[in-house]
Amino acid sequence: MIVQTALDQMVKAQLLRRQSTAEDTNLGAGYVFKHALTQEAAYRSLPHRQRSVVHRRVAECYEQLFAERLDEHAAMLAYHFAEAGDQTRALSYSLRAGDHAMAVYAVAEALLYFDRALALVVAGCPAIEEQLLHLFGRRGRALELESRFEDADDNYALMERFAVDRSQARLELAAVLAQTKLRSFVNQLFDPVEGRKLAERALALAETLGDRRSQAEIYWDLMNQARFNVGQQEEAIAAGEHALEIARAIGWQEQVAAILNDIADVFADSGRFDEGNAALEEARTLWRDLGNQPMLADNLSNTGVWRIMQGDFQGAIVCFDEAHEISTRIKNVWGQGYSRSVRGIAYWQLGRYDQTIEDFTIGSALSDEAGFLIGQVLPRIQLAFVYLELGCPHLGLEVMQRLSHSIATPVPQFTPSLSVVLAAFQEINGLAAAAGFRGSPDDVDPMQGFWVFNFASLSWIVRLLHTGRLEEAVAMCIRHIDVMQGHNIVAFQTDARLFASRALVQLGQLTEAREQLSTARALAEGVGQRRILWQVLPLLADLTPDTSAAEALRAEAAAIMADVRDQLPTEELRAGFLALPDVRRIGLL
Known part of the structure; x- marks a missing residue:
């Protein structure tokens, strides 16, 4: 009664406001301060010890009132228990708050709670091994999702120090395994040499502990280390299949999915x-089934890439759009960078240059933000080729120069590709190849992966054509075609056939040139590859003796060229395109 009288007096004095909602009816009336400054002054007037008591009572009240919804209120509970001096319960609720935020993909918010939990542990809050595994593991994963890989590595190094200081073998294994993983995937820390050393340490610990889950992860990491090294596909497949065997045996479905997601690329490159x-x-x-949205998006983008290689460009776009929608929704x-970058490839094949340029530009910028190396490199290489195709090689050179200055990639797959593409664009623009370039066509290896091989090979073909080494250009085109044809990759055959026909015409081998053009046309028409058709049709018309048939080919080319011209986003690109010899001969204005 005394409390109620005091509350009524404070309401009359306009210090408090009575608040009662349908949700609060079973709890009695609620009261809130009318002004934050009044609340702060009242709080500060309490002795420190009494404040702690208030915080504890509030926290325990929350625990009772929301016993079935503690995760929703975990952040508030963590705060009040911390202020009450109950570090143990503050730690527990901080971890729950972080997990709750991660579950709804609020990664930045989750990191705030995991950071608070870490501060408690560093300050001496007692924590059992399970809590430390949870804290460092989830905090590291959140940092990885934010592309803060160096911070994640620091987190795992601290985890290892805690493990060694406490002689906790499971914690040490988890720390070494997490550091291994960072050096096994494409990011700024990729280092297969150091990664293998860490994997060997982790494997020894896992075998000592009889930890089959960790063994599955380690062999998965070894697969990825080999996967991103040139010529190690067989080693990658062996490690991946062993990882898959272990994961299936112990019924670890999430790990099975992760291994399958990656081994698919190794199978493709083989x-x-x-x-x-x-x-x-x-x-x-x-x-x-698992509800893992980030990995579902990654899988959809991977699937779209495969569909491009098989000539299903529209099907690829469907995959990329779903992947982008998921990635945008979960931030x-x-x-977002991956799905946008690879969608540009599909639109390029369809002759949608406006969307192509936009996707490559935005996708690579998003990849810069995310620290996604493949998304930083490959879209820009492809954008350079788009500019070359449209008669603006100087724009392609600018792209490649910026890329070579800004990307210090640690991935061996990309090094020869970047070097030869840059050299090709330098020479096309009348410049000497970069000092120190000592490449050879023999360096181009399909085992680098078909995407890297495609652009490295085409760059060498462009260089050979530009310098008049026609027989070598034809030979390299034939090799390129054989590799792609042998693996039924339609989309990557047609460029080589187009380049081969140009070299063959200059060599006077017109019948062979016409055969290459006819095959390129048939392949391009079969999959809707309009970017190839507008280049092939005028050349084929020149080699067609029947006048009416030749004119029909030119008319078809003119229609596609007009569509290309109308969609180009800048006057500079339109001018470059209209100045192309084949476009001028068609008479397009």
């Missing part, structure tokens, strides 16, 4: 497309 497709499909089903910049 020409084992049926096995790769099956792996992607199984992984995609698992990701949907995953990495996924």
Whole structure:
């Protein structure tokens, strides 16, 4: 009664406001301060010891009132228990608050709670091994999702120090394994040499502990270390299949999906497309069932890339759009950069240059933000080729120069590709190749991966054509075609056939040139590859003896060229395109 009288007096004095809602009816009336300054003054007037008592009572009241919804109120509980001096419960609720935020993809918010939990532990709050595994593991994963890989590495190094100081073998294994993983995937810390050393340490610890889950992860990491090194596909497949065998045996579905997601790419680079497709499909089903949205988006983008290689450009766009929608919804910049970058490839093949340029530009910028190396490199290489195709090689050179100055990639796959593409654009623009470039066509290896091989090979072909080494250009085109044809990759055959025909015409081998153009046309028409058709048709018309048939080919080319001209986003690109010899001969204005 005394309390109620005091509350009524404070309401009359306009210090408090009575508040009662339908939700509060079972709890009695509620009161709030009318002004924050009044509340702060009242709070500060309490002795420190009494404040702690108030915070504890508030926290315990929350625990009772919301016993079925503690995760929703974990952040508030963590705050009040921390202010009450109950560090143990503050730690527990900070971890729960971080988990709750991660569950709704609020990664930045989750990091705030995990950071508070870490501060408690560093300050001496007692924590059992399970809590430390949870804290460092979840905090590290959140940092990785934010593309803060160096901070994640620092987190795992601190985790290892805690483990060694406390002689906790499971914690040490988790720390070494996490550091291994950072050096096994494409990011700024990729280092297969150091990664293998860490993997060997982790494997020894895992075998001592009989930890099969960790063994599956370690072999997965070894697969990825080999996967991103040139010529190690067989080693990668062996490690991946061993990882998959362990994960299936222990029923770890999430790890099965992760391994399948990655081994599919290794199968592709080895020409084992049926096995790769099956792996992607199984992984995609698992990701949907598990509700793992970031990995579902990654899988969809991977699937779209495969569809491009098989000539299904519209099907690829469907995959990329779903991946981008998911990544945008969960605020995953990495996924946004990946899906946008690769969607540009599909639009390029369809002759949609406006969308192509936009996707490559935005996708690579998002990849910069996310620290996604593949998304930083490959879209820019492809954008340079788009500019070359449209008669603006100087713009392609600018792209490659900026890329070579800004990307210090640690991935061996990319080094020869970047060097030869830059050299090609330098020479096309009348410049000497970069000092120190000592490349050779023999350096171009399909085992680098088909995407890297494609642009490295085409760059050498462009260089050979530009310098008049026509026989070598034809030979390299034939090799390129054989590699792609041998693996049924339609989209990457047509460029080489187009370049081969140009060299063959200059060599006077017109019949052979016409055969290459006819095949390129048939392939391009079969998959809707309009960017190839507008280049092939005028050349084929020149080699067609029947006048009416030749004119029909030119008319078809003119229609596609007009569409290209109308969609180009700048006057500079339109001028470059209209100045191309084949476009001028068609008479397009």
